Each structure stands twice: as structure tokens, then as C-alpha cells.
């Protein structure tokens with residue numbers, strides 16, 4: 002499943018953005034004019050006619066911070082869309098770890114400062130930065146699309162990993178939302194945050210349905226009429242060599258005499274589940290509970306969700 006949006010009838014304006022790294026530091030400049038005025042940013046600008054994108058990146062670094070690029074590598078492509086506009090800004094994102102010369106501030110960019118990566122001033126940068134910065138840190142090629150209403154309000158974000166996905170192995174799991182009347186079984190994931198039950202691996206050669214039957218009938222004596230497949234979710238972990246595909250079933254155990262007990266889990270009133278403490282998010286659970294079939298895609302960096310997308314079946 003590819004969550005990436007398709008654009009027809011849009012023109013494109015090419016731009017570059019180079020993030021300069023040294024050990025554990027990143028070089029940022031305060032933009033004093035043009036696009037992104039008042040924000041810390043990497044270095045870049047429009048690609049001129051008759052210039053390659055790589056050459057534009059090298060030229061912009063020199064113009065905006067004085068450094069001479071020795072080598073750069075492209076790490077991502079980001080499309081910026083503004084609501085109501087039929088022009089996409091196509092930003093080519095580069096990493097530069099080899100450079101020479103002295104930093105020179107200009108009217109356009111000052112001050113220019115090395116920041117420790119963990120001290121990157123995300124709140125004074127473009128909002129999109131925090132979504133793709135983990136890719137820069139971990140040097141994972143990506144493609145992204147951000148839709149803005151205006152410079153301070155983002156309407157939609159999509160990030161996908163490009164090169165790795167092909168090489169990644171894929172594991173399939175089933176998982177269950179077990180409910181009775183107004184309660185569901187949730188497990189405690191980390192302190193204060195709740196999630197559905199643990200994913201159960203589907204065996205090699207076994208169908209998804211048979212796998213669900215095996216877990217539910219064998220362990221809890223349920224019959225196939227009591228559960229229904231609602232959703233399939235693709236989860237990609239940015240630094241893992243495998244992606245997960247998880248099929249979610251909703252199981253109503255209201256009529257069972259002995260309600261199941263599942264390791265590390267407890268019954269929770271649905272009305273007590275708050276938007277903040279549920280993983281991955283509330284939309285996910287509410288769609289399942291409304292038995293509304295869907296597909297979803299999540300891109301995860303450690304415990305953060307960088308991208309979540311829902312599609313109706």
C-alpha cells in the first residue's frame with residue numbers, strides 16, 4: 002500500500018534545502034527575508050533555469066552561508082502544497098558533511114549558528130521540519146508531502162521511506178479489539194499510554210482468517226461468528242529491517258459466559274479512554290469500534306508516529 006498522494010494538473014517550482022552536519026551539530030541560519038522569514042532553516046533556494054538541482058544546492062550553500070561544499074548527498078524530496086494553489090514547491094533536501102571555508106553571514110541569513118542536534122530549535126522552524134528531521138539524523142532517504150493552509154498551519158502530512166521499503170521483509174500479524182458492552186480489553190504499553198492487545202504472528206502459509214480462529218477459538222473458545230475483520234494496517238519503523246502488516250478484528254464477547262483474560266491487559270470503560278493516552282490515536286480505535294472498514298499506514302520513529310494515514314476500504 003503506498004500512501005503517497007498523486008498530483009495532476011499542478012505546476013512545480015524546484016527548490017533546494019541543504020542541512021549541514023558536523024559531528025553531533027547542525028548548522029542553521031535565521032532567514033531575514035523571502036520565504037520563511039523569521040525562521041531557522043538550512044540553506045537553499047530556487048533552482049535557476051539551466052542549472053542542475055545539485056548545482057543549485059551547492060550554489061545556495063555558498064551564497065547563504067559562505068561555505069564551499071566538498072560533497073553532498075540527496076536525502077529526500079518534499080512537496081509543499083498551499084491550499085488553493087496549483088503550484089507545488091518541490092524541495093530537494095540534501096545532507097552535507099564535507100565542506101570547507103568560513104561561515105559568512107549575509108543580509109538574508111544571520112545569525113548562522115551550530116546547534117547540537119538535540120537542541121535544534123524546532124519551534125522556530127517550519128512546522129514540517131519535525132516530521133522529517135529523524136530521517137536526516139538517521140540518514141534514511143524519504144519522500145514527503147505537506148499541505149499548508151498558510152505558513153503556520155499544516156493541513157496534512159505524508160512521509161514515506163523510499164529506498165529501504167523494497168529491501169524490507171514483511172511480517173504479518175493479527176490483533177483483536179475485544180469488547181463487551183461498553184468496555185474493551187487494553188494492555189498497558191508504557192506508563193500512562195494504552196494500546197490494543199499484543200500483535201499475534203500469523204504462521205507461514207496460514208490464512209489471516211485461520212490465524213484469527215486459531216487464537217480466538219483455541220484460547221478463548223469463541224466461534225467465528227463472534228469476530229469480524231475490520232482493518233489492515235501497515236507499520237513501517239524507520240530503523241527496522243522489517244515492516245508489519247496487521248489485520249484487526251473486532252470481537253464481541255458480550256454473550257460469552259466466561260470473558261477472556263489476556264496477559265498484561267485489563268477491561269477499560271470506553272468512555273474513560275482519553276484522546277491523549279491511546280496508541281496510536283483515537284481515530285484508530287473509534288473506527289474499529291464503529292466497525293468501519295479501513296486501511297491505514299503508520300511510519301514510526303522510536304515511540305513517535307511521523308506519519309499516519311487512513312483510507313476507507
Ligand SMILES: CNc1ncnc2c1ncn2[C@@H]1O[C@H](COP(=O)(O)OP(=O)(O)OP(=O)(O)O)[C@@H](O)[C@H]1O
Pocket residue numbers: 016017018019034035036037042043044045046047048081090092093127129130149
Ligand atoms: C513550507 N515549508 C518549508 N519547510 C522547509 N523549508 C522550506 C519550506 N518552504 C521553503 N523552504 C525552503 O526555504 C528556502 C526558500 O528559499 P529562498 O532563498 O527564500 O527562496 P528565494 O525565493 O529567495 O530564492 P533565491 O535564494 O533567491 O534563489 C529554500 O531552501 C526552501 O527549500
